[in-house]
Amino acid sequence: MKVRIEDIIVKKRIRGDIGNISDLMESISRYGLLNPVTVTEKMELIAGFRRLEACRALGMEEIECRVLPVQSKIDRLLIEADENLTRKDLTIGEIEQYEDEKRFLQSRGLGKIRLWFIRLFKSIRSWIQKVLVRRGV
Numbered sequence: 001m002k003v004r005i006e007d008i009i010v011k012k013r014i015r016g017d018i019g020n021i022s023d024l025m026e027s028i029s030r031y032g033l034l035n036p037v038t039v040t041e042k043m044e045l046i047a048g049f050r051r052l053e054a055c056r057a058l059g060m061e062e063i064e065c066r067v068l069p070v071q072s073k074i075d076r077l078l079i080e081a082d083e084n085l086t087r088k089d090l091t092i093g094e095i096e097q098y099e100d101e102k103r104f105l106q107s108r109g110l111g112k113i114r115l116w117f118i119r120l121f122k123s124i125r126s127w128i129q130k131v132l133v134r135r136g137v
Contacts, residue, residue, distance in 0.1 A: 002064060025054045037066070
C-alpha cells in the first residue's frame with residue numbers, strides 16, 4: 001500500500017547512523033523501491049529506515065509500505081532487529097563469482113548494466129571491508 005512519507009512516524013531506532021545513502025538513492029531512482037518499508041497499523045516505521053530516508057531525500061511524497069499488525073513495542077523492536085540481523089552477507093566465493101560475471105559482462109560491453117554491476121560491487125566491497133574491520137578480521 002502507498003503511504004505519504006510525511007505520515008510515517010519514526011520512533012527511536014536501533015540503527016542511529018544511516019551511513020551514506022547515495023548508492024541507495026541512485027538505485028531507487030533507477031529501479032524504484034524494490035523492497036517496501038514495513039510499518040505498523042498506526043504508521044510507525046518498523047523496518048526500512050534507510051530506504052525511507054533515501055526516498056525522502058529524493059523528494060518522493062509517497063512510499064510503498066507493508067503494514068504489519070504489531071501488538072507491542074517489544075514486537076516492533078524484535079522485527080526491526082530481525083530484519084537487520086538475519087540477512088546473509090555475501091561469501092568470498094559469491095563475491096568472486098560476481099567478479100567473474102562482471103568481467104564477462106564487461107568483455108561484452110553491456111553499457112548501463114555493466115556500470116550498475118561495477119557500482120554494486122564497489123558498494124558491497126566497501127561494506128564488507130567495514131564489517132571485517134569491525135570484526136577484527
